[in-house]
Amino acid sequence: MPYPAAAHVRLPSSPLALLVALHIAIVIASNYLVQLPVMLLGFHSTWGAFSFPFIFLATDLTVRLIGKAPARRVIARAMLPALAASYVVGVLFHDGRFNGWGALQDFNTFVFRIAFASFAAYVLGQLLDIQVFDRIRQKSRAWWLAPAAASLFGQALDTAAFFSIAFWRSSDPFMAANWVEIAAVDYAIKLAVSLLLFVPAYGVVLAAIVRSMRAQDGVPTAAAG
Template identity: 65%
Template sequence: MVMVAFHIAIIAASNYLVQLPFTLFGFHTTWGAFSFPFIFLATDLTVRLFGKGPARTIILRVMFPALLVSYVVSVIFPRGSFAGIEALGEWNLFVARIAVASFLAYVLGQLLDVQVFDRLRQWAWWVAPVCSTILGNLADTFAFFATAFYNSPDPFMAQHWVEIAAVDYAIKLGISLLFFLPLYGLLLAWLTRRLVVWTGQDDAAPRTA
């Protein structure tokens, strides 16, 4: 349940932050690029330590609550501004597209991440998280922006969504490889030691799903 709550919290934060665009070195992106890599870190650690079965279970438990949370957060905080609880009384198609996009992107990106990671988990410790991050984030990012902002009523996002998605993806990769990959290695070593202590087994990380 802790991992489920963590995933939902990151999705909620990302749906708020993705509505806040800014310019980085002349390119348009959003603050959501800095929050979502946390989910891939958590998923990769779950697959490494417990196998793809538990990781998929987390995804299934998260995806529908996340759809609701995504809509609620985006309605109450349109474009980053607080609109009040009463905003929920009116159906918002623009926000609904963002929520559905978040739902599709999360499921597609996470399932791909789990599958790639599980296939490569026997290699050196860094190979699986690098490859799964590259492919999972690619699927997640472009699925989200295409679904949410293609022909969007928001003229800025409709015009710049491809550029924003590309820059968003590049930022996610940079953050993941520079910061989250080392963090993954440290957490993996620490959690593996703790599991050995808790279980009394020399190899606490299962080799099969």
């Protein structure tokens, strides 16, 4: 049964700050994990494919509950700290091992390129996700259609932007030779994870939040429909 539209509410600064922190943490984790290759069914991919869909879940719930403007504010506040933190973490843990604080003394162009690619992909992918999600949400009462479509388009742009900026003619021979294959597999994994796991999770979390909001407003659960 489609969920009724939840009223947009004005969140205080601290929940928005928590969303910003969540976005930054996921970007940092994904930038680290994308350096760790993995073979899946004979195809090259990275562990970052399994972490980044969390951002789309958080963004879609934000748009659904409080609207496009707050979701865009989250992105605006998260993007520069995420860029800086991603670079620092990427340098310290380059190649999946701790390289010591002294590694920060020299500017690492390879890691900065990954961090900047993540910055560009994050902004482009999330803004497209918000636009697609909000447009479909207003036209369809099927609760699953908006997050599914937003993931389909948002993650396609995010993946294409990230891998092309980060690894086209990269100084890393493996990534330079395999980034197109890795990007395609990465997108397929992220889309599968989103559709099979995060879209249902979106529905469960949304239903719980709507029930909580109705209970606070004194609306009986049985009457909520």
